[in-house]
Amino acid sequence: MKRDVYNQQNHMMAAANRTGSSNSWQRKNGLERERVPKPFVIGVAGGTASGKSSVCAKIMQQLGQDDVDHKQRQVVIINQDSFYRPLTEEENARALKGEFNFDHPDAFDYDFMLSTLKDMVAGNEVILPEYNYKTNSREEKGHTVYPADVVLFEGILVFYFKELRDMYHMKLFVDTDPDTRLSRRVLRDTKERGRDIENILHQYTTLVKPAFEEFCLPTKKYADVIIPRGADNTVAIDLIVQHIQELLRPSTNKIGTKRPRYNSDSFVGRPH
Numbered sequence: 001m002k003r004d005v006y007n008q009q010n011h012m013m014a015a016a017n018r019t020g021s022s023n024s025w026q027r028k029n030g031l032e033r034e035r036v037p038k039p040f041v042i043g044v045a046g047g048t049a050s051g052k053s054s055v056c057a058k059i060m061q062q063l064g065q066d067d068v069d070h071k072q073r074q075v076v077i078i079n080q081d082s083f084y085r086p087l088t089e090e091e092n093a094r095a096l097k098g099e100f101n102f103d104h105p106d107a108f109d110y111d112f113m114l115s116t117l118k119d120m121v122a123g124n125e126v127i128l129p130e131y132n133y134k135t136n137s138r139e140e141k142g143h144t145v146y147p148a149d150v151v152l153f154e155g156i157l158v159f160y161f162k163e164l165r166d167m168y169h170m171k172l173f174v175d176t177d178p179d180t181r182l183s184r185r186v187l188r189d190t191k192e193r194g195r196d197i198e199n200i201l202h203q204y205t206t207l208v209k210p211a212f213e214e215f216c217l218p219t220k221k222y223a224d225v226i227i228p229r230g231a232d233n234t235v236a237i238d239l240i241v242q243h244i245q246e247l248l249r250p251s252t253n254k255i256g257t258k259r260p261r262y263n264s265d266s267f268v269g270r271p272h
């Protein structure tokens, strides 16, 4: 299974990082690097098409990270969709008819999600699969996420799992009106995800909406900041960006400068 390949690679990189020096596998793969302190982790939850990705993109842009080479970026975005578990043949047949529940917590590979976040917190780089919404499966190729000062972890159920939730230093919930979300999802999924309208509406009414109400919406109470209207809410985004800059600035670090990086030991996520 593809997951094992990713887990194995990430496990080897983490082991090498624990020793504080590059091992031969890292050197062979051009992965030599210095150890870095822990990042500031931000969970970004919200319903489908609420604007989670757009909000993260704006935060990234306002922190001046857009034009920075991936290896040098101090802010990285991890999408929960990378952690959809591989489907069986029977599940895949249902998925193609819009009858597999991708909005249920069981659709995710929880162990992979947890180990990845732990790796990022430990300052390791990770390799994550690209997700293909047309085939409902992971692509063969993955992409490397390098250690950063700020990790944005976004997805419909990033607040659902307690152990993950307790790892966030800040929790944002993107709160967009359901009609707006449905209309955006129809436009996006027809244009970008190879779906037809009947399939989208069938999946939405039978699975997406009920799962949102059962699993996603109840997690809104964990948010530190609720962002109405998503990426349109420039005031909220400006305030969040200012707050991140403030946290990163004092004695330890300033975003936009190189090491020493921010040390998050003093920022413990609110336990729930």
Ligand SMILES: Nc1ncnc2c1ncn2[C@@H]1O[C@H](COP(=O)(O)OP(=O)(O)O)[C@@H](O)[C@H]1O
Binding pocket: 046, 047, 048, 049, 050, 051, 052, 053, 054, 055, 184, 185, 187, 188, 229, 230, 231, 232
């Ligand atoms: N403020 C907005 N106005 C118009 N379209 C938007 C806005 N925010 C997001 N979209 C569009 O809606 C769709 C879903 O947005 P996205 O940010 O990907 O949401 P999510 O990550 O929550 O699924 C995308 O096609 C995006 O371009």
Ligand SMILES: O=c1ccn([C@@H]2O[C@H](COP(=O)(O)O)[C@@H](O)[C@H]2O)c(=O)[nH]1
Binding pocket: 047, 048, 049, 052, 081, 084, 102, 103, 132, 133, 135, 136, 137, 155, 156, 208
């Ligand atoms: O194969 C898949 C995987 C996911 N989905 C749907 O995607 C959304 C989550 O992504 P957003 O970007 O937050 O909208 C979720 O509601 C799933 O239903 C899918 O249809 N097929």
